[in-house]
Amino acid sequence: MTEKVALHGHVQAINWNRIQDDKDVEVWNRLVNNFWLPEKVPLSNDVQSWATLTPEEQTLTMRVFTGLTLLDTLQGTVGAVSLIPDSLTPHEEAVYTNIAFMESVHAKSYSSIFSTLCSTKEIDEAFRWSLENENLQKKATIVESYYHGDDPLKKKVASTLLESFLFYSGFYLPMYWSSRAKLTNTADLIRLIIRDEAVHGYYIGYKYQKGLEQVTEERRQELKDYTFELLFELYENEVQYTHDLYDGVGLSEDVKKFLHYNANKALMNLGYEAMFPTSVTDVNPAILSALSPNADENHDFFSGSGSSYVIGKAVNTEDEDWDF
Amino acid sequence: MPDGPTQTESHLIYFSSTSENTAKFIDKLEVEAARIPLYGWEPELVATEPFVLLLPTYGGEDGRHSIPPQVMRFLNRQENRSLLRGVIGAGNTNFGSAYCLAARKISAKCDVPLLYRFELMGTPEDVANVRQGLEEFWKHQSRSRP
Numbered sequence: 001m002t003e004k005v006a007l008h009g010h011v012q013a014i015n016w017n018r019i020q021d022d023k024d025v026e027v028w029n030r031l032v033n034n035f036w037l038p039e040k041v042p043l044s045n046d047v048q049s050w051a052t053l054t055p056e057e058q059t060l061t062m063r064v065f066t067g068l069t070l071l072d073t074l075q076g077t078v079g080a081v082s083l084i085p086d087s088l089t090p091h092e093e094a095v096y097t098n099i100a101f102m103e104s105v106h107a108k109s110y111s112s113i114f115s116t117l118c119s120t121k122e123i124d125e126a127f128r129w130s131l132e133n134e135n136l137q138k139k140a141t142i143v144e145s146y147y148h149g150d151d152p153l154k155k156k157v158a159s160t161l162l163e164s165f166l167f168y169s170g171f172y173l174p175m176y177w178s179s180r181a182k183l184t185n186t187a188d189l190i191r192l193i194i195r196d197e198a199v200h201g202y203y204i205g206y207k208y209q210k211g212l213e214q215v216t217e218e219r220r221q222e223l224k225d226y227t228f229e230l231l232f233e234l235y236e237n238e239v240q241y242t243h244d245l246y247d248g249v250g251l252s253e254d255v256k257k258f259l260h261y262n263a264n265k266a267l268m269n270l271g272y273e274a275m276f277p278t279s280v281t282d283v284n285p286a287i288l289s290a291l292s293p294n295a296d297e298n299h300d301f302f303s304g305s306g307s308s309y310v311i312g313k314a315v316n317t318e319d320e321d322w323d324f
Numbered sequence: 325m326p327d328g329p330t331q332t333e334s335h336l337i338y339f340s341s342t343s344e345n346t347a348k349f350i351d352k353l354e355v356e357a358a359r360i361p362l363y364g365w366e367p368e369l370v371a372t373e374p375f376v377l378l379l380p381t382y383g384g385e386d387g388r389h390s391i392p393p394q395v396m397r398f399l400n401r402q403e404n405r406s407l408l409r410g411v412i413g414a415g416n417t418n419f420g421s422a423y424c425l426a427a428r429k430i431s432a433k434c435d436v437p438l439l440y441r442f443e444l445m446g447t448p449e450d451v452a453n454v455r456q457g458l459e460e461f462w463k464h465q466s467r468s469r470p
């Protein structure tokens with residue numbers, strides 16, 4: 001299993017003063033400015049709140065987080081690294097190294113949550129569950145098989161679907177707790193992870209679309225078919241996994257809407273149209289507002305009742321070069 | 325040296341980065357629209373008719389750098405700012421409180437309504453809502469400004 005990372009025939013020193021794609025610099029800067037570590041989040045403030053969860057809710061929460069740990073481990077040690085040899089620019093390589101590192105930070109963050117809230121025995125049991133759960137293992141296996149494949153564009157599709165879709169059956173739960181004023185510090189940490197994954201999905205999806213520009217129409221069609229097939233395969237598995245986790249607390253249907261909503265966004269990151277109709281993407285408003293406090297409908301002038309102008313208020317407008 | 329500015333009579337002016345996400349939304353909208361130039365060497369865009377501005381937010385960095393510099397440059401021209409009637413934001417709720425932040429900032433600073441928000445390149449419903457919303461918005465505008 002010692003697969004060597006295939007570097008180019010010769011290694012060229014990276015020159016950040018000669019940029020081929022501005023997006024590389026933009027995303028690099030964004031990632032660097034978003035850098036964080038779990039130690040900065042006061043997780044211990046959640047200890048009391050943790051004690052208010054029932055034993056079943058605690059077990060669910062730990063299983064969700066071990067599942068997320070597995071995906072972040074996969075993306076950090078295999079996924080993002082497997083994209084490096086296919087880079088179109090040296091700066092793209094550098095961005096992937098940043099992504100890989102942050103995935104490892106994410107994977108470690110869950111351990112910070114565990115060690116703050118749970119006993120060693122409980123942690124070990126949750127990790128054992130993640131090893132034994134068929135659907136969790138299957139989703140990791142499906143994605144990993146593409147990472148070991150030799151098609152650079154298919155790897156990017158698998159990676160984007162992981163970043164923008166596969167995490168969300170798990171991310172749902174801390175947002176749910178947060179909407180009920182529970183484990184709010186843990187939710188703050190998860191929101192940092194969600195923000196990072198959004199940039200990762202956006203960037204890898206963008207590079208996929210850049211890659212598509214260089215191939216024939218026939219190949220483009222093949223990749224589109226492949227994307228939808230893979231999404232379906234992962235989706236079916238994800239539905240099973242959701243039932244495994246959430247049936248006991250009666251949240252499965254609510255989680256599935258969140259899955260549809262995020263599957264649409266994953267497709268859009270790859271440049272494709274949303275697939276699930278609005279009738280099945282109506283995410284619980286409490287979850288949406290835990291995700292983004294400003295996402296409520298009040299700002300929507302077009303579909304609002306009409307005459308009152310809604311002006312954005314109380315936002316800091318001190319961006320540089322904003323002269324007038 | 326860039327040429328003189330390009331004038332536009334479009335009632336919809338938008339910004340899209342090289343990701344083309346917002347440009348794809350505009351394509352689907354099938355409404356005549358002018359794009360704010362990406363590069364400094366391109367001629368500047370100057371509006372000659374009232375318009376709605378549609379722009380994405382690149383999230384993160386705790387809200388800093390949310391407004392693309394090209395859009396700031398465009399709005400720093402007084403004639404453009406004076407014709408701005410409303411803003412539409414594109415974004416991603418995964419950016420938390422920074423969701424569509426650039427559109428919200430411009431709405432607050434320029435005292436114009438935030439008309440609509442959508443995610444990434446927009447769903448078919450978003451396209452229909454914006455197309456119809458803009459139609460009604462301009463009808464209302466022409467009635468109130470004879």
